[in-house]
Amino acid sequence: MSDNLIEIKHLKKYFNxxxxxxxxxxxxxxxxxxxxxxxxxxxxxxxxxxxxxxxxGLLKASGGEVFFNGEDSLKFxxxxxxxxxxxxxxxxxxxxxxxxxxxxxxxxxxxxxxINGICRSRKELDDKVGELMDLVGLASRLTTSFPHELDxxxxxxxxxxxxxxxxxEFIVLDEPVSALDVCIQAQVxxxxxxxxEQRGYTYLFISHNLSVVxxxxxEVAVMYLGNVVEKADNSTLFKSPLHPYTQALLSAVPIASxxxxxxxxxxxGDVPSPVNPPAGCRFAGRCWxxxxxxxxxxxxxxxxxxxxxxxxxxxxxxxxxxx
Amino acid sequence: xxxxxxxxxxxxxxxxxxxxLFGLFILVVLIVCAVFADQLAPFGxxxxxxxxxxxxxxxxxxxxxxEFGRDILSRLxxxxxxxLQVGLIAVSISLVVGGLIGAVxxxxxxxxxxxxxxxxxxxxxxxxxxxxxxxxxxxxxGLFNLMVxxxxxxxxxxxxxxxxxxxxxxxxxxxxxxxxxGASHTRIICLYILPNCAAPLIVQSTLSVANAILFAATLSxxxxxxxxxYPEWGGMLSAARPYxxxxxxxxxxxxxxxxxxxxxxxxxxxxxxxxxxxxxxR
Amino acid sequence: MSENKDILLDIKDLSVQFNTDSGVxxxxxxxxxxxxxxxxxxxxxxTGAGKTTTALSILQLIQTPPGEITSGEILFNGVDVRRMTxxxxxxxxxxxxxxxxxxxxxxxxxIMTVEEQIMEMVSLHLNLKGEAxxxxxxxxxxxxxxxxxRAKDFPHQFSGGMRQRVVIAIALACRPQxxxxxxxxTALDVTIQAQVxxxxxxxQQSEKTSMLLITxxxxxxxxxxxxxxxxYGGHLVEYSGIKELYTHPKHPYTQGLFNAVPTLxxxxxxxxxxxxxxxxxxxxxxxxxxxxxxxxxxxDICHERAxxxxxxxxxxxxxxxxxxTPxxxxxxxxxxxxxxx
Numbered sequence: 049m050s051d052n053l054i055e056i057k058h059l060k061k062y063f064n065x066x067x068x069x070x071x072x073x074x075x076x077x078x079x080x081x082x083x084x085x086x087x088x089x090x091x092x093x094x095x096x097x098x099x100x101x102x103x104x105g106l107l108k109a110s111g112g113e114v115f116f117n118g119e120d121s122l123k124f125x126x127x128x129x130x131x132x133x134x135x136x137x138x139x140x141x142x143x144x145x146x147x148x149x150x151x152x153x154x155x156x157x158x159x160x161x162x163i164n165g166i167c168r169s170r171k172e173l174d175d176k177v178g179e180l181m182d183l184v185g186l187a188s189r190l191t192t193s194f195p196h197e198l199d200x201x202x203x204x205x206x207x208x209x210x211x212x213x214x215x216x217e218f219i220v221l222d223e224p225v226s227a228l229d230v231c232i233q234a235q236v237x238x239x240x241x242x243x244x245e246q247r248g249y250t251y252l253f254i255s256h257n258l259s260v261v262x263x264x265x266x267e268v269a270v271m272y273l274g275n276v277v278e279k280a281d282n283s284t285l286f287k288s289p290l291h292p293y294t295q296a297l298l299s300a301v302p303i304a305s306x307x308x309x310x311x312x313x314x315x316x317g318d319v320p321s322p323v324n325p326p327a328g329c330r331f332a333g334r335c336w337x338x339x340x341x342x343x344x345x346x347x348x349x350x351x352x353x354x355x356x357x358x359x360x361x362x363x364x365x366x367x368x369x370x371x
Numbered sequence: 372x373x374x375x376x377x378x379x380x381x382x383x384x385x386x387x388x389x390x391x392l393f394g395l396f397i398l399v400v401l402i403v404c405a406v407f408a409d410q411l412a413p414f415g416x417x418x419x420x421x422x423x424x425x426x427x428x429x430x431x432x433x434x435x436x437x438e439f440g441r442d443i444l445s446r447l448x449x450x451x452x453x454x455l456q457v458g459l460i461a462v463s464i465s466l467v468v469g470g471l472i473g474a475v476x477x478x479x480x481x482x483x484x485x486x487x488x489x490x491x492x493x494x495x496x497x498x499x500x501x502x503x504x505x506x507x508x509x510x511x512x513g514l515f516n517l518m519v520x521x522x523x524x525x526x527x528x529x530x531x532x533x534x535x536x537x538x539x540x541x542x543x544x545x546x547x548x549x550x551x552x553g554a555s556h557t558r559i560i561c562l563y564i565l566p567n568c569a570a571p572l573i574v575q576s577t578l579s580v581a582n583a584i585l586f587a588a589t590l591s592x593x594x595x596x597x598x599x600x601y602p603e604w605g606g607m608l609s610a611a612r613p614y615x616x617x618x619x620x621x622x623x624x625x626x627x628x629x630x631x632x633x634x635x636x637x638x639x640x641x642x643x644x645x646x647x648x649x650x651x652x653r
Numbered sequence: 654m655s656e657n658k659d660i661l662l663d664i665k666d667l668s669v670q671f672n673t674d675s676g677v678x679x680x681x682x683x684x685x686x687x688x689x690x691x692x693x694x695x696x697x698x699x700t701g702a703g704k705t706t707t708a709l710s711i712l713q714l715i716q717t718p719p720g721e722i723t724s725g726e727i728l729f730n731g732v733d734v735r736r737m738t739x740x741x742x743x744x745x746x747x748x749x750x751x752x753x754x755x756x757x758x759x760x761x762x763x764i765m766t767v768e769e770q771i772m773e774m775v776s777l778h779l780n781l782k783g784e785a786x787x788x789x790x791x792x793x794x795x796x797x798x799x800x801x802x803r804a805k806d807f808p809h810q811f812s813g814g815m816r817q818r819v820v821i822a823i824a825l826a827c828r829p830q831x832x833x834x835x836x837x838x839t840a841l842d843v844t845i846q847a848q849v850x851x852x853x854x855x856x857q858q859s860e861k862t863s864m865l866l867i868t869x870x871x872x873x874x875x876x877x878x879x880x881x882x883x884x885y886g887g888h889l890v891e892y893s894g895i896k897e898l899y900t901h902p903k904h905p906y907t908q909g910l911f912n913a914v915p916t917l918x919x920x921x922x923x924x925x926x927x928x929x930x931x932x933x934x935x936x937x938x939x940x941x942x943x944x945x946x947x948x949x950x951x952x953d954i955c956h957e958r959a960x961x962x963x964x965x966x967x968x969x970x971x972x973x974x975x976x977x978t979p980x981x982x983x984x985x986x987x988x989x990x991x992x993x994x
Contacts, residue, residue: 091842092813106551133553146544150566160552199931210548229699229932230869234913234925241924256843263915263925283921300847301917302872306899314851315844318812383674 054080059112068324072098074274085251087265094271100220137211141223143203147195154191160213180209201232220252273330280356384646391642397635405452412445417600446602457587458580464522473533491527499524507595536568570647581636662688667725676936680706682887693864695874698884704867748778751824755836757816761808768804778827793822814845835867886933886943893969903976926985949984
């Protein structure tokens with residue numbers, strides 16, 4: 049058994065919209081090693097949330113395969129699908145809308161247990177709920193509280209407890225701290241880190257916030273308009289980003305310190321529409337280094353250095369030169 | 372933070388709305404009349420006294436008597452029972468049936484949604500009175516049949532309301548979360564969607580009870596539904612028509628009863644809508 | 654005093670509260686703040702600290718009831734805004750003081766073209782009508798980088814970043830003396846945010862407008878502002894020029910903020926220092942310093958009474974009995990960082 053828990057191969061997800069075909073996820077291939085965190089970074093519309101949902105099975109893929117422990121999870125049905133659900137769970141972004149406002153904290157956390165028939169008695173259920181609340185740092189007096197009475201941080205902890213209820217191996221975290229205040233964000237990030245250390249979860253951490261992704265991930269993949277444009281391990285990506293988009297992204301992050309101002313790369317124009325995308329590199333239109341080939345051929349994701357993948361014609365050529 | 376449940380919170384907000392409180396008060400009076408009619412009414416509703424035909428309000432008959440010498444006050448009190456029954460049962464029918472249609476339609480969408488909503492459209496294209504008359508004549512006279520007829524005419528309204536709520540809830544993340552946990556469609560509809568649609572349905576129900584009572588009165592006025600000697604307020608109005616000039620009180624008091632009931636339910640409904648609206652600033 | 658002419662906005666002892674069902678929310682407490690002409694002030698704090706309430710008070714947009722300004726003066730160009738007549742206030746809003754809100758979709762009128770929205774502003778405040786108004790609108794759009802061909806488009810036809818540019822164009826249309834920007838880039842992608850911040854900075858310098866920038870992001874403040882004010886629990890806890898705050902923060906909360914946020918420069922594998930607990934309940938503010946329950950440096954006196962703002966160095970004010978010095982170290986990093994409730 050390879051030590052990749054998840055192997056995504058040529059995954060595609062298209063949506064039919066009135067103006068054409070929306071390429072939300074376009075031929076993405078990624079591996080997520082067991083026990084590690086893959087950070088998935090990109091701006092709105094790049095397809096990262098869609099990718100997360102397709103992996104979990106909330107959306108049907110339009111093509112490709114997702115191997116979970118060696119089996120293609122996209123082909124699961126009925127019983128296998130329920131089984132899969134116990135291994136792969138998701139934590140959502142918005143602590144306001146991801147919890148049923150009519151259910152109390154204990155009801156919310158017991159839902160996955162009840163639906164999947166985990167506990168055999170009321171007492172067992174209550175015990176398990178108490179255990180989970182403890183695990184995520186929710187005081188037991190909150191058992192009968194309702195979401196609207198609690199702050200964002202506590203609500204997100206409920207979401208995390210709920211995801212952990214089935215004791216999964218793999219958790220997709222879709223912008224789990226983006227809606228939280230900075231101090232609460234720190235608390236929740238520490239919680240996620242602790243849980244991973246204690247329980248050995250594998251995380252797919254989706255976020256648009258580069259600093260947060262850098263803090264939590266072992267490896268990072270950058271997405272732009274449905275494609276992965278760069279992937280490397282954490283320190284490499286942030287120290288020496290190769291793809292122009294990654295460089296622009298990193299340069300755009302405001303720095304909380306005074307000193308000599310860095311030269312900022314300001315991208316021109318807006319992100320093009322993912323509906324009926326043009327041929328060639330999606331980033332070519334905004335890239336200050338684009339060449340003719342970039343406008344006609346989509347660059348493949350190639351390994352330019354060990355463990356460092358980039359989808360860029362110029363860099364591919366450079367790699368070929370060095371080979 | 373204080374542990375306020377939705378209900379308590381709503382009550383607090385409602386308390387500040389004086390019109391709504393007034394409406395609630397009238398409703399309570401009506402309910403008391405309906406439940407304790409036997410104890411409260413000075414005379415029986417069918418009790419005729421040929422010596423006292425069409426007597427104006429007096430010390431004995433506070434609101435006067437009708438053309439058969441029956442005490443109007445007593446008939447009004449017993450009539451509240453009928454009106455409330457009609458209102459509650461009719462709305463219950465439309466709420467349950469309409470709510471179910473709307474929920475299923477909104478949740479599953481697609482062809483099912485199309486078919487159901489077109490059926491509702493067809494029903495709404497038919498004038499309600501006409502429909503009620505047809506249903507009444509098919510089912511025959513009687514209180515229960517009246518309630519069914521009125522109930523059926525309100526189904527589309529509840530269906531559309533529920534469907535709209537369901538559509539707005541369907542894409543909320545907590546529904547996605549339920550699906551991610553493996554919840555069945557039934558579970559999602561019953562535990563996740565319907566409880567969150569409650570607010571607009573409650574408001575609509577209150578307003579519909581008022582409408583149903585008025586509608587029932589209209590139908591009785593036209594001679595359908597309740598048959599004499601049952602004291603339905605609309606029927607009383609109808610019977611009082613020939614005597615409008617000389618014994619106006621025979622029309623005025625049933626009319627006032629209808630008016631106050633409708634008003635009170637509308638005030639209450641409006642108050643509930645304001646109290647249940649989460650966007651209202653506190 | 655000659656320096657008075659340079660003070661555009663002078664807030665003195667401002668207190669704002671909201672009377673709600675769950676109690677009296679003390680949103681802003683005895684706030685003192687000054688903004689010089691042509692400068693920009695970063696107003697930093699978390700949700701519920703009172704930043705937006707302060708901004709709305711300046712524009713006299715607090716809904717009364719349930720809101721209420723219980724004390725203080727807000728002097729704009731020396732005139733107390735609270736004492737203005739309704740007509741004067743309307744003239745102030747959009748004319749002398751403009752506001753940019755966070756969500757560009759809801760702050761633009763969806764059924765008017767962008768050109769019309771700017772024209773509406775100039776006709777209200779500058780009395781420009783017809784062709785003159787249209788010319789001004791095109792000029793403003795060009796200033797924010799929107800081509801004149803798009804002037805007749807509707808808000809929904811623009812992307813988030815473009816919409817925010819339109820909002821900026823509307824805000825600048827009447828050449829206001831002060832712009833209040835409430836989290837103007839929070840809803841935008843980071844590359845678009847960079848564009849919009851660049852634009853705001855450029856315009857602020859060229860038009861010499863003063864700016865009050867409300868944000869929770871210390872990075873944005875460092876890049877765009879001259880001075881910064883930190884709010885916590887409805888109180889101003891630290892105020893200084895940019896350089897001083899970022900090199901030597903003096904209030905424990907400020908230090909905590911810096912440590913709680915991951916940056917691209919923090920060493921990999923380091924732990925985020927957490928400020929334990931939660932922000933205070935505004936209906937039940939703690940006795941004494943509002944930060945004392947969570948402060949790792951707090952002593953008895955801190956729980957007893959608040960200190961009040963003191964000028965520790967020229968231009969650097971702190972509300973703390975024991976402001977940090979370079980020798981204080983960093984108590985946040987030494988605490989166990991798992992949150993236990």
